[in-house]
Amino acid sequence: MLEEKGRRPAERVRHRVPMMIREATIEDWPEIWSFLRPIVVAGETLTYPLDLGHDDARDWWFLASPNRTVVAVDETGTVLGTAKMNRNHMGNGSHIASATYLVDPVRSGRGVGRALCEYSIAWARAAGYRAMQFNAVVETNVHAVKLYRSLGFDVIGTLPEGFHHPTEGYVGLHIMHLAL
């Protein structure tokens, strides 16, 4: 699920910044928290508790191996965005992966979300997953839905009124799928 609040005009999308995606470390947390917190509090795109605390958020975001948490950084080392990627079902559903993406709103419109999403797809494929599934993509998060579609994801179902958007009211939650 991608958060791209405050996204800049479409023409900016092509002006991609040089970036590198690497494993997140605990030293990255203050930067991640600086944009994760307002995104969570805004409550427009994630099914996270709006009052999620600092420590819980950190434990939530940093996943243990074989799941992964990464950051996208620019040439100065500034964190532009982050992703966590994980097994989505257990047992005989263990071949399905998922991921969540967050882009710092002030860095949006530069292809950070797309780069993170492509990275997670490559990870899932390399890790032997057979598909990726997003469980809860807020349908009003149109930039994210469009991005996922552009990378091959389909909406396989929509939970009607599954999300209570702070300004749009009850909106659907898409379940999205990509065969790997």
Added chain:
Amino acid sequence: MLEEKGRRPAERVRHRVPMMIREATIEDWPEIWSFLRPIVVAGETLTYPLDLGHDDARDWWFLASPNRTVVAVDETGTVLGTAKMNRNHMGNGSHIASATYLVDPVRSGRGVGRALCEYSIAWARAAGYRAMQFNAVVETNVHAVKLYRSLGFDVIGTLPEGFHHPTEGYVGLHIMHLAL
């Protein structure tokens, strides 16, 4: 998600046994484990780790308030089946509930699963949820799918090849929904 392995012929469905549904207690655990374990090991209906251990399973099955775990018992106090019911999404998706049902295979075909499902729907409605969602109903679990449909659930999407059935191979995982 309902497990009704070894279900008896359809004509037995009408011969419902007297039963009561009550809060599960830790004293019920040995009986629950006696049928939960083989259902988990069979790997035909649940996305649970097939090697789920006794203690993990107990911690998994007994939910903390306001979520609930109940048992259906007959007039002798024998546990016929069990259900856990819970919030399915957090934050601005907190109005969506879910539930999981297990019926002792030797007690199947007596309306136990239906009674537990009806109970959980009533619970969710009383608790103020706006809908129930099942995240992963194995499509070959046709008795469960039929039961849920009979209670008003719709399949809102199917994750293609989302479940690796031990004998059927890769089969779909239904996402099912009921507005309350």
